[in-house]
Amino acid sequence: MPPLRHGSKEPPEEVRFLTAAEVASIMRVSKMTVYRMVHSGVLPAIRVGRSYRVPERAVHDYADELDARLRVLG
Template identity: 40%
Template sequence: MTASDGDPRGLGRFLTLADTAEILNISASQAYALVRSGELPAIKVGTSGHWRIERDRLEDYIADKYEENRRRGLWHQAEFADVPELFAGRD
């Protein structure tokens, strides 16, 4: 992928932990923890076993976090709704 392919930073298909950390605005150790826990899928490459995160998996992770936050917000709204409001119009 080149910068003209929609990648303004010129990064390829696979990102380093440092790239991933920068995109998520977290530390490299936090990115490593996400990978080690399995929350963020990654692969080890090369003889030295450096972690790489596929750009599509990172985008999926971000989308999943947005969805998780959206659902959490709806849940919190429902917690504070009056019970009659939940069943309005069901006569």
Template identity: 45%
Template sequence: MAEPRFLPLPDVATELNVSESQVYHMVRSGELPAIKIGGRGQWRVERARLEQYIEEKYAETAAWVAQNPLNATDAE
């Protein structure tokens, strides 16, 4: 069976190993693209968008690490 295209916020939280409230904040702030669907307006994150978000975070982290090298005293 194929993976679902859209994930509810609790599943996104599990994927990212963060709290549901953190995911909700990321969605509401626009950091993580999502849609509201259904009569109750439930949030869903498209799996492809989640993977894109993760790749962007890897790039941001790599840039930060390059700009903030670990000093020998930091490693102690």
């Protein structure tokens, strides 16, 4: 279990990171599209060595935002 934050009574939320291939599979796009989204700032990512990792929550947030936009457009 990770250490508690100062003044917090609950442990911090565990963040799961996905590879570009995993993101591409979830979003049904190519890995190149994922890399473009990372480089343009559409998806946040961290660099681990020569590869990128995207927070799983960011992928789901992006999908939710896209879904909401499509609903508005009807």
